[in-house]
Amino acid sequence: MQCLDKNFAATRCPTEFKKDVAVYYLEKEALGWWNSVDRQTNHTIIIWEAFQREFRRKYFPLEARDRMEQAFVTLTQGTKSVREYEAEFIRLQKYVNYGYGDDGVMVRNSYKDLHRRLAEDYKP
DSSP states (O other), X not given: OHHHHHHHHHHTOOHHHXXXXXXXXXXXXXXXXXXXXXXXXXXXXXXXXXXXXXXXXXXXXXXXXXXXXXXXXXOOOTTSOHHHHXXXXXHHHTTSOXXXXXXXXXXXXXXXXXXXXXXXXXXX
């Protein structure tokens, strides 16, 4: 989905074509899944956002998102280097439910372990 979104932005793809373009690139099991969903919904899923919602429901269920969000919330630097920690932070960040408030709150909460460890390492 992220790759499609990136391509849509780069090509300024009109919103009304996004779902059809995405369906064009589906193959094998994913195409079979979509054909089934399309029939079951009487071809009413015509906008990109609705397609994304159905796709995520199928291929990234709530339980998986919850696990990734929990991994993000409990992320600590531990023995990771700062770069390794940052890479893991960025990887998990996209799975977080942004209902926590603004991004600043999320970042401050997630970096607290890193700041604590840096403060310990640089005590005079």
